[in-house]
Amino acid sequence: MNFTSPLLNWYDAHSRNLPWREQKDPYKIWLSEIILQQTRVEQGMAYYYAFVERYPGIRQMADATEDEVLKLWQGLGYYSRARNMLHTAQFVTRQLNGSFPSTAKEIQKLKGIGPYTAAAIASIAFNEPIAAVDGNVLRVISRFFGIQDPVDKPDGRSQVDTLANEYLNRLRPGDFNQAIMDLGSQVCKPRNPLCSSCPIQKDCMANALGLTDKIPMKQGKTKVSEWHLDYLVLTNKGHIAMKQRTRQGVWKNLWDFPETNISSPTVRDEFPEIPSEISHSTQIPELLATFSHKLSHRDITARFFLLHISNTPDTINGQNVIWTPKKRFGELAVPILIEKFWSKHQQNFD
DNA sequence: CATACGTGGCC
DNA sequence: TGGCCAAGTAT
Incomplete structure (x- = not known):
């Protein structure tokens, strides 16, 4: 040979x-x-x-x-x-x-x-x-x-x-x-x-x-599951609530937004509940955007709900958050999904 | 050993 | 378009 x-x-x-x-x-x-x-x-x-x-x-x-x-x-x-x-x-x-x-x-x-x-x-x-x-x-x-x-x-x-x-x-x-x-x-x-x-x-x-299109042979195909993500984009005077994904799993230690508690597919037509930490809000969250995003093993549908509030709680739905000035958003490491949302919709947060 | 883990490019 | 593939590793 x-x-x-x-x-x-x-x-x-x-x-x-x-x-x-x-x-x-x-x-x-x-x-x-x-x-x-x-x-x-x-x-x-x-x-x-x-x-x-x-x-x-x-x-x-x-x-x-x-x-x-x-x-x-x-x-x-x-x-x-x-x-x-x-x-x-x-x-x-x-x-x-x-x-x-x-x-x-x-x-x-x-x-x-x-x-x-x-x-x-x-x-x-x-x-x-x-x-x-x-x-x-x-x-x-x-x-x-x-x-x-x-x-x-x-x-x-x-x-x-x-x-x-x-x-x-x-x-x-x-x-x-x-x-x-x-x-x-x-x-x-x-x-x-x-x-x-x-x-x-x-x-x-x-x-x-004539087997170049058959070799290498492969067996395994990882199955792709669907995943619904509902984000609450909370703003207060140019600051955004962000949370770090500290749990084991996808995007570990990267930053995204607090999540709502209505991710069950059966109730996806409902508006997200107002988190109890928010003192008073007369409006309901506005659905700003829906993004799909593919990972190797997941098809993600992400919804982004916008809500302007008047306090800055340390937790949202029990998730620790920080209040980031809009100007400093770019300093945080975020998933591409979040980056794409941000580059398209950040003008809504003023 | 099977599954989780990102994103972009290609046809 | 949807599936496949890319200088793989951890569990």
Whole structure:
């Protein structure tokens, strides 16, 4: 099988010039890998630059607050990555004396780092011969070797792991891993792969069998459930009531508005009750907007009810709130759903 | 082992 | 359009 050599030759000629590839700084490689988990390079690039500028090294990141890191991360999604990243920055700085672990085994003990990211950092930053198997590698390897078992099941997955480590170039493990990822993202794409431009087309099983649109085979589909969210947008003289999502769950530690207590689908035509903490209000909440928003696992329908009130209680429907001046709304890390609502309707809050 | 966890792009 | 996919991890 002619796999590794043509792959590395192709990489030498076509590798992308990415900022975290300019040096072998474990901090920057780690940061880029966390950002790029389940995220395309094009989407993550601006965030990478923002983080490197704000935190040139892991020690600077360790001194940050979680609110600040989440605000920088806003819009990237999977916010546990940001929380775990800060935790790891503090752990490496304070417990490991600022020295990033140098083996995949040790790296994987850090929060937010699993088998893929540990192997990627170890191979790229420390030259450890270990295959980093991500979605691209799963696709390239399963197509090239014609693996027709589902790659999201243990059997198919372990076949790919084995082959990737078997064909790994032990002299250039980091380049080998990045070469497959670049090939997977630029040539061996999920749909409409550019097989005629592929350096390993000649020995590719999926290409020979006409199965590039069938491989990689996958089994699992996560079911999407519906979720109704009813927000109370309370204002008082240019201040807005905001609450932090501290409970375990989606958007943890990001900010949004207090929620009403009428989220049951059967009573969705009713107006929300006035929270008992509100001293007196002659009007009823006005339905300002209805937004739909899709998460990977939820279809959200969010309604935003506006109400001007004359006191500033510390809790709304039992939820702790802060009263944020309208000018400072932008300092809070909010879900994209809230950001979109805000950018469209903030003029209503004067 | 299955499910939770965001958002944007593509066809 | 709705479903799939993206440099996955934690539980």
